[in-house]
Amino acid sequence: GENVEQHPSTLSVQEGDSAVIKCTYSDSASNYFPWYKQELGKRPQLIIDIRSNVGEKKDQRIAVTLNKTAKHFSLHITETQPEDSAVYFCAASNTGGFKTIFGAGTRLFVKA
Amino acid sequence: DVKVTQSSRYLVKRTGEKVFLECVQDMDHENMFWYRQDPGLGLRLIYFSYDVKMKEKGDIPEGYSVSREKKERFSLILESASTNQTSMYLCASSWVRGGTEAFFGQGTRLTVV
Numbered sequence: 001g002e003n004v005e006q007h008p009s010t011l012s013v014q015e016g017d018s019a020v021i022k023c024t025y026s027d028s029a030s031n032y033f034p035w036y037k038q039e040l041g042k043r044p045q046l047i048i049d050i051r052s053n054v055g056e057k058k059d060q061r062i063a064v065t066l067n068k069t070a071k072h073f074s075l076h077i078t079e080t081q082p083e084d085s086a087v088y089f090c091a092a093s094n095t096g097g098f099k100t101i102f103g104a105g106t107r108l109f110v111k112a
Numbered sequence: 113d114v115k116v117t118q119s120s121r122y123l124v125k126r127t128g129e130k131v132f133l134e135c136v137q138d139m140d141h142e143n144m145f146w147y148r149q150d151p152g153l154g155l156r157l158i159y160f161s162y163d164v165k166m167k168e169k170g171d172i173p174e175g176y177s178v179s180r181e182k183k184e185r186f187s188l189i190l191e192s193a194s195t196n197q198t199s200m201y202l203c204a205s206s207w208v209r210g211g212t213e214a215f216f217g218q219g220t221r222l223t224v225v
Contacts, residue, residue, distance in 0.1 A: 009152065032211035043116075043202070043216040044155070051211070089154060095211030098143060098162050099170070104154035 002027040004092050006103025014111050019077045021106045023090035026071070030092040033066060033073045034100075038087045047088075048075070080110045115139075118203050118217040125224050131190040133220050135203030141215070142208035144186035146170075146178060149200040149219070158201075161186055162208070193224045 006023045013019050025033075031052035036044035050057045050064045050073065057064050061080075066073045073092075077084055087107050093100040119134035137144065143162050147155040157170030159178040167178050175197060179187045186205075190197055203217040 006154070034213060036214075036216075043218050044214075045216070046213045049213065093211060098160060098168070099157060100145075100214060101157075102147075102155040104152060 002030075002092075002099075002101050004090060004101045004103040006090050006106055008106060009104065010107045010109075012109040012111065013080050015080060015082060017080055019075075019080050019084070019108055019110075021075045021088055021090065021108075022072065023074070023092075023103050024070075024072050025092040025101070027092065027094070027101070028071070029094045030071075030101075031095060032093050033064070034091050034093075035064060035075050036089045036091065036102075038089065038105075040086070044089060077108075080108075082110050082112050084108060085110045116203055116205055116215050116217040118201075118220050120220050121218065123220060123222045125190075125193050125222065127194060127224055129190075129193045129224075131193050131222065131224075133188040133190075133201055133203075133222070135186045135188070135205075135217055136184055137186075137203075137205040137215070138184065139205065139215070140183065141205035142183075143206045144180065145204040145206075145214065146176075146186065146188045147202045147204065148172065149202055155202065158188065190222075193222075195224050198222060198224045 034049035038044040063076045090103040145160040146158040161180040177189045204214040
């Protein structure tokens with residue numbers, strides 16, 4: 001069946017450094033790729049998303065890149081801050097269907 | 113502001129009990145979902161519904177059922193709770209069809225003893 005693989009499972013960086021989380025997906029029909037952030041004890045919330053007609057999208061310190069040919073997409077966080085510490089989930093879905101497939105999550109630690 | 117509200121934050125139930133988890137959304141969303149969250153396994157889809165009285169199995173439906181009698185409410189039912197169903201359960205809703213943001217509830221941490 002369809003799946004989304006996410007790496008790494010844990011990432012520890014120094015404050016101010018960059019963090020990169022990578023995902024690959026298997027369903028070639030996928031055309032919507034959201035990223036969710038889940039802080040400790042809170043609900044997942046959308047932080048950025050990208051659609052298949054775009055290769056890159058940026059929102060302040062966060063950017064997402066998509067390579068449809070290779071079925072890869074990545075989250076880039078620059079100038080990391082302690083409040084970026086959370087679990088990040090990538091996901092893939094398609095506008096013709098209902099299901100969203102989530103990656104297993106990456107626990108990001110930003111050390112002050 | 114979209115609100116997805118789950119009826120309980122924490123639940124403790126005994127093995128064999130029938131358990132109901134309730135979820136209500138206030139944005140007139142067509143789609144509603146139940147996920148199970150376990151460390152290292154991410155969010156796994158149990159069931160989803162794209163309309164009133166409609167339901168579809170997700171990836172791990174065994175031991176669960178759902179009910180959607182009204183558009184705003186989606187219930188997850190554990191027919192006979194077992195210890196391996198101890199987990200965090202997240203409800204979510206979204207606009208019709210895929211390709212849109214999912215809004216999550218705050219989660220219900222269920223412990224089956």
